[in-house]
Amino acid sequence: MVPHLVTALNGPINELEQRILESTPVIERWFRLEWMEHTPPFYSSVDVRNAGFKLAPVDTCLFPGGWNNLSPEMLPLAVQAAMAAIEKICPEAKNLLLVPSAQTHNTFYLSNLSRLAQIFNLAGLNVRLGSLSADLKEPVQLEVPGGAPLTLEPLQRGKRRLGLKHFDPCTILLNNDLSAGVPGILEDLHEQYLLPPLHAGWPTRRHSTHFRLYEELAKRFAKVLGMDHWLINPACAPCGELDLTTPAGLAALQAQVDVVLTKTRRKYKEYGINEKAFAVIKRDDGRADVGPWVVRDAKDVPALVAAAQLAGQATGAAARQPLQGPFFVQEGVLNNERINDAVAEPVVYMMDRYVVGGFYRVHADQADHQGMNGPGASFLPLAFDQSNHLPQLGARPGASGPNRFYMYGVIARLGMLAASYELEATDPDAEIYD
């Protein structure tokens, strides 16, 4: 099940792997102490990029789908972690209401919901699914390939509680990143546990906040391991609110692209890396209707924006003004993992503080610098082998699948920890408890 990966087997990444393996007890204790002070997200997935010379998280998802892509052997770990999570947050929980995203026409997504329902059922909860769609008036049965059908029911909102007909949950699990905005039906639920909280959704999140906090953690973590934090930390430049339809907006974006490219080129030179540096521009607020744009030179920015403007006019998306708003520039991290000739992007899944599995997004058609999780991206999931969960001490650096996955799990947990800091920083109720 584990793909044979053709990666750069020389250079700093092997030193990183070696250092991470040698430091296993130190690393695990470091995380343990962090979790004494901070609460992990209920569940998360982190996209990791392995350039061969550096390793970095590029996206931390707080409403992960794709649980069906994990191998069945990983299920016991997910169930055990779910038990631990529920026990801490709401030990008396009996009924769990799972609120999916709008993708319920997608059979892969339905398999994901089945898997999630199974995990929480085995962890000791009665699980039912409630739809945010106002169009759903009666329960519907949704066929799941190779499994029992799922029943999706209309939500019922009372003054203080959300539920279904004859189903009053103590816990509501969102599997919906709220990128379409926070539905009123989910607001002011103070009697029930809403997991993750609403401020984990994209209406509140900003890539810039996440990666600023990630950078702080990466610096501290790199210090513990005695290494350069750049090896695990992509250079970033937040742009704030920009209007890319104006020359001033374009110039501001170009300046930030330049900052990132200059930093990256300097590091490439320092490490003797013979690659062309690139930057990725995206909306800071997670909006996916514009970008991400890959740029190797700041002077290419106006052409990309112009093209987007044209495309937007053609599709009418301009009405949502995707070119006006917060933007974010990040160092592009090459993905040098290959299965035969196909790019393989590792994704690590976590429940509470525990790494419970992962898989490779394998896509033969895409170049190594492109986002693989964009709209319409199709991929073949290749589950990590379950024995990959634990490092093999003593194996040659770069040669051991389990060791590589352990390293991915460490970096993914750093990303998750950054999300934990982020949720604290953006918690609208934080001052109440201070």
Add this chain to the structure above:
Amino acid sequence: MVPHLVTALNGPINELEQRILESTPVIERWFRLEWMEHTPPFYSSVDVRNAGFKLAPVDTCLFPGGWNNLSPEMLPLAVQAAMAAIEKICPEAKNLLLVPSAQTHNTFYLSNLSRLAQIFNLAGLNVRLGSLSADLKEPVQLEVPGGAPLTLEPLQRGKRRLGLKHFDPCTILLNNDLSAGVPGILEDLHEQYLLPPLHAGWPTRRHSTHFRLYEELAKRFAKVLGMDHWLINPACAPCGELDLTTPAGLAALQAQVDVVLTKTRRKYKEYGINEKAFAVIKRDDGRADVGPWVVRDAKDVPALVAAAQLAGQATGAAARQPLQGPFFVQEGVLNNERINDAVAEPVVYMMDRYVVGGFYRVHADQADHQGMNGPGASFLPLAFDQSNHLPQLGARPGASGPNRFYMYGVIARLGMLAASYELEATDPDAEIYD
């Protein structure tokens, strides 16, 4: 890896399996609520007997060896559970001192120690081994078959702390059931976490206390599931202190054997079970130098005792007066699990509240009612398949390996929960916190 088991596939056990599977969320929540009030033992293993018509724990070990018998696929679960356990008890822990039993000449036991050290190392602790043997003056290297050698070091006791040369642990993990008595070197360690506590050792434990508490739990649990608690609960009769070298002592023991046999026969009749009831007599304090004796009729007791007396005189064991002390009589539970013609006794391993694996003790030579864990018992371990951790809802009762193991895990956790109550009841410091 999972043996094909020839068991009685009809009768109440299938109804029990069915009921347990249907009640998964209820059962998991029931345990979750119990763990809100009670602390699980740090680690434990429970021997389970499946008679085909009833299922019961027969021994709960609080210092389990044999971790090497679990399949490597179970290691991630054990590590994750160890992380959860450490995080709750001593999150700041850095160094763990593992104190083995005296069996360090046994290579199987050394493999067990290796596995334990590996689990806690991967959970984020520096692990070293300290010997209780006063003869050990210098560190020794012990060869472990198929693995790196272990170093066993002499313990160093300060006024308030126990450690090794240049190694000051915050946590001490005993893998020694203290059946030889509590060594003074382990007493009055109030600055370090001693896991499990000294009163988990046999100098304090009594089978009768454990099974009295188990019975209470089995009754409550059976009520939740709407079934007869006898199906998971072996009838017991504590005898208190007896002198079996006197007629009065013998008569008292016979009376208790009669109580157990009468109860068991009545139940066999009620369920139409065509087997001969039997009882097991053992020392209540875990001493293994006498018994266990299997009896089908109370009148056979004097002959068994006389034979033991003769054997004791021959070996000189009489000096330790094994026939004077606390005794315990328990309903014998048939083991009807077979791999081909060999008896297969399931053992379930737990770390903190989590079932992390198990194996079958397979022994071709022993009859179905004999203890398989006695002195000198040799067995072939057959690890449960890791996919056995999660029930397969919908499979035909009695036909699914995973479902059977899930049921074993439930009953084993009931045994572990009884041990948790037991440790509370026998805690010498309990009144301090009351």
